[in-house]
Amino acid sequence: MSARTFPVDRIGTTDTGNAALGYRIRCTCGAVGFYPLKRGVKRRTPESIPTHFRSYGWLVGTTDRKDRCPECRKRATTTEETATMTTTQKGPVATVVPLKAEPPPEMSRADRQIVFAKISDHYTGEAYSAGWTDKRVADDLNVPLAWVREVRDQFFGAEGSNPLLDDFLKAKAEFDRECQVLVELRKRHFEEGAALRRRLDDLDAKARDLAVLAKRVEKEIGR
Numbered sequence: 651m652s653a654r655t656f657p658v659d660r661i662g663t664t665d666t667g668n669a670a671l672g673y674r675i676r677c678t679c680g681a682v683g684f685y686p687l688k689r690g691v692k693r694r695t696p697e698s699i700p701t702h703f704r705s706y707g708w709l710v711g712t713t714d715r716k717d718r719c720p721e722c723r724k725r726a727t728t729t730e731e732t733a734t735m736t737t738t739q740k741g742p743v744a745t746v747v748p749l750k751a752e753p754p755p756e757m758s759r760a761d762r763q764i765v766f767a768k769i770s771d772h773y774t775g776e777a778y779s780a781g782w783t784d785k786r787v788a789d790d791l792n793v794p795l796a797w798v799r800e801v802r803d804q805f806f807g808a809e810g811s812n813p814l815l816d817d818f819l820k821a822k823a824e825f826d827r828e829c830q831v832l833v834e835l836r837k838r839h840f841e842e843g844a845a846l847r848r849r850l851d852d853l854d855a856k857a858r859d860l861a862v863l864a865k866r867v868e869k870e871i872g873r
């Protein structure tokens with residue numbers, strides 16, 4: 651049918667280097683969608699790729715410059731594009747990780763695999779490794795937080811709590827409290843210091859007056 655090819659790109663970003671790869675479609679607005687490469691030797695059939703993107707609302711153009719994301723299609727009022735719309739059909743293993751387009755509410759098996767792989771990269775024992783949270787995984791993969799929660803709950807641990815992060819937050823809260831107390835103390839200390847200085851200045855002035863008076867006494871009354 652079509653001779654369209656789709657570039658293979660990394661899905662989301664990762665700092666572990668073993669990013670999931672997928673076929674990429676890109677809209678002129680910058681939105682991208684991915685179709686994860688099949689794990690193992692089997693590859694997607696060329697026809698399954700546009701079918702996949704279409705099932706997620708993409709308009710697959712005759713050339714990549716004519717690809718449109720679901721959002722842009724919604725916005726487009728021209729019937730020209732609608733006319734070329736093909737009936738959508740969901741593949742058995744379908745996923746899309748859009749940057750701007752609405753994520754599908756339901757996780758497909760491939761989505762689940764990607765989320766699972768990402769969590770396993772950063773989850774050891776009973777918690778995430780330092781710095782990782784459900785939110786960070788979700789942000790990194792650009793998937794709904796609920797997906798990460800679900801997979802993590804099901805396959806890893808009950809809570810995404812990170813002991814190291816918890817320790818840090820606790821210590822930070824304590825530090826902030828102490829800081830506040832000390833700032834208040836220092837402020838009071840400076841105020842008291844300023845008051846003391848004023849009294850010392852007053853006393854100095856009085857000492858000078860007294861010295862002048864003493865000179866007069868000495869001069870007028872004599873020794």
Ligand SMILES: [Zn+2]
Pocket residue numbers: 677678679680681718719720721722723
């Ligand atoms: Zn778009």
